[in-house]
Amino acid sequence: MHISEGVLSGPVLLSGGALAAAGTAIGLKKIDYDRIAQVGVLSAAFFVGSLIHVNIGPSSVHLILNGMVGLLLGWGAAPAILIALVLQSLLFQYGGITVLGVNTVIMALPAVICYYVCGPLIRKKTSIAAVGAFAGGFLSVFLSAVLMAAALFFTEKNFWGVAAAVIMAHLPVMAIEGVISVFCISFLKKVHPAILPNYSG
Amino acid sequence: MIQETFAIGDSIIHRLDPRVRVVFATLFSFLVALSDRFPTLYAAFGISVLMIIPARLDIREAGKRLKTLFWFMLLIWMVLPLTFEGDTIYRLGVFAVKRQGLVLCAQITLKAVSILLIFMALLSTMNINTLGHTLNRLSVPGKLVHLFLITYRYIFVIEEEYRRLRTAIKIRGFKSGTNLHSYKTHAYLLGMLFVRASIRAERVHEAMLCRGFHGRFYSLDGYKPSRKNRNFSIIMTAAIACLTFIEYYPI
């Protein structure tokens, strides 16, 4: 999920950039050096995962996965997402330099929120964990859509229609990400629970 | 398959110091993004189109990459002129086309295309690892650069793993559809990728330890300053100065 170049106003671009820099700095600080390989290789896995297309009806959407990134990497999500966006722009031309900050905030802030809100839930027993995982997938995309709408609205009041459409258009994606994240978290808890931060038992 | 199409080449741009390229691409992009006057935007558009020539980009490939932008542009051209508040310049039944909407669409299009073209010409023409080391020399933290390079390195390994798993589900008769079975299967593939990535990361970390890693990052890149870099810097500085002048001191 990203905003194109050329759309946003200067103040929005600059505050996005500043927020992203701060988040990335915190994230880097929280990754001590024996976690570098872990965060790096997992970021690569997220990058590949976000290329997966799933069907909805006759069309298909690609996964966003920022909720999963947050649940697995915590604050590390900020640098991980920044890096993924840079790689996307280099390899696929999704956006350039000026929107990098805003797009990082749009994706990473919800990821970190999910880590704090849903992270404790997914460590619980099955049914609560499932609710937490669904919320993680759903909420992260919802919040990203809201942030995206906000960036548009603060640029130009007349964008409110587009902003509302952004949120509406992502509703099915939210549901799918929720479902995917339920199955994915249950998979991880069964197969390799050590991958979840602060997981015990 | 993920490919760095533009990175291979031997144009004048390819041979420039990557630092110079990163700095000017960034300055140019922000200047364009923050400009609103049409003379500035036209000039910037012209400069970015001209930049493609010395970079010797494959035009067809460049066009393909602009296509991701095309659908977005089509959408705003269809929506903004109608939904904007402003002076109606044309009326078609219930639809009123507003001048301010059209102006904004034109601005967005010019900005977006210019920024993406300069990005392709100056940044996509370098290897990603070169970019990593360049950022490091431009004082981006070593930890971030190292993360960036590891991510980049393992994308290809993991994409291979993903493709083999895709093949495995395909030969067992899987067809993706809109149903729980499909979503579950995708989620499991994803989970498998994460688990394997995490376990691989442990081995990578061990391999780093075995080679004496103790938390410091080093870079090997070295570009010597040359006359070409100086000339390019002078040209780009002049271009940026002109654009700034046009934008902020209208005649």
Add this chain to the structure above:
Amino acid sequence: MNKPAPDRIPLIRLSGVSYRYPGADTNVIDNLDFQLYPGDRTGVMAPNGSGKTTLFYLLMGLLKPSDGLIEIFGKPAETEKDFEQIRRRIGLLFQDADDQLFSPTVLEDVAFGPLNLGKNQEEARDIAMKTLNELGLDGYENKITFKLSGGEKRLVSLATVLAMEPDVLLLDEPSTGLDEKTKARLVNVLLNLDLSYILISHETSFLYDLTDSVYTMRQGKMKRAEKIHVHPHVHPHTSHIRHHH
């Protein structure tokens, strides 16, 4: 057993099939003719890089031949549609079981194929349990696939393939990395299957134990290995002097 019989239709027939990877300058499969008849158990001995896995990928429609004709079950196999049907009846066992298994538990992995073939949950589960049972894997259904040993993973992979009740098996180096006990178990399972198969291996004794005829593959061509029989000897030696024949 592998003699062409005019009244029998081969399960698989390759006529002049070639394959070249994009950008490569030689064919990895080169003008290959080959038939597999019902009941055939054919071995292929091939070094790495000889195109053996490519051969299996062509038979499963995962790669399309650059040239030549593939007929499977008596019909030309060309389009993705053709192969969708074929994949229901030919089972491919991957070289690396980790590439084949992706579900959290053994039961889910084995039931995956049957579910895709249109069985309901109940039926798929029954088939999976039955298949595990036949392979001596009772009690494995709730184990975490990822945590199994290499040998167990190989057997579970085989179960995932057999659960689809195929007519033909393609086995790509199934003995790699197995200890002697698991290998013996695998031999036992394969000998008791009532299936035609093509078995690729570089282990001579394994190949000769399990197949009726053996081909060698080199530079994209296959040759019947009628005269040469390579197999390991165990000799007692008292010294450490290297010893060659």
Add this chain to the structure above:
Amino acid sequence: MNKPAPDRIPLIRLSGVSYRYPGADTNVIDNLDFQLYPGDRTGVMAPNGSGKTTLFYLLMGLLKPSDGLIEIFGKPAETEKDFEQIRRRIGLLFQDADDQLFSPTVLEDVAFGPLNLGKNQEEARDIAMKTLNELGLDGYENKITFKLSGGEKRLVSLATVLAMEPDVLLLDEPSTGLDEKTKARLVNVLLNLDLSYILISHETSFLYDLTDSVYTMRQGKMKRAEKIHVHPHVHPHTSHIRHHH
């Protein structure tokens, strides 16, 4: 060569070393005694799951023994500090080259070790170029790691290890997945090294070509394979009858 000599200090000495993975109920390494003396080239033949990789991890301090004593270069090796010094002098070649080659380009990967040993950019680059040259990998320095073939990756991994100028090499299944040509090249490189090493492999001929003494490892214990010498023979046969000794 591998006889204990009272006047020589072993490079590596294990005394009663055991290792048990957390949660497992048996020792994967069980009360193991082992010495490696300067000049020794020791082979270990071991099936998967026999603890061979664990053994190497213990020697590199990546795992800590549950019991017993490890002495390396004549000194007990216990703390992370001890092993930081040891890792400068023992090179481990990983089983999967993709784990070992974590830098985007070959030169950076090979120079990584020397840089961490405190060499400056210039020196590290020179060492890397020299090592690549010695392995016949001239012209590879600017290649992108992930684009290398399996065999090239293995050789570059070896270069990354040799660039640190180790006294001992630990080689974990270095021949896996290599074609005959690359394997021959690897054998040639290893034979010309003036290093002591422990080589784990399941390929008998590879092992006997490269080592002076061979151990087998089973259930966490190592046994000298002095009397048994397994190697393949090629016999001409005229029939297809299976043939066992």
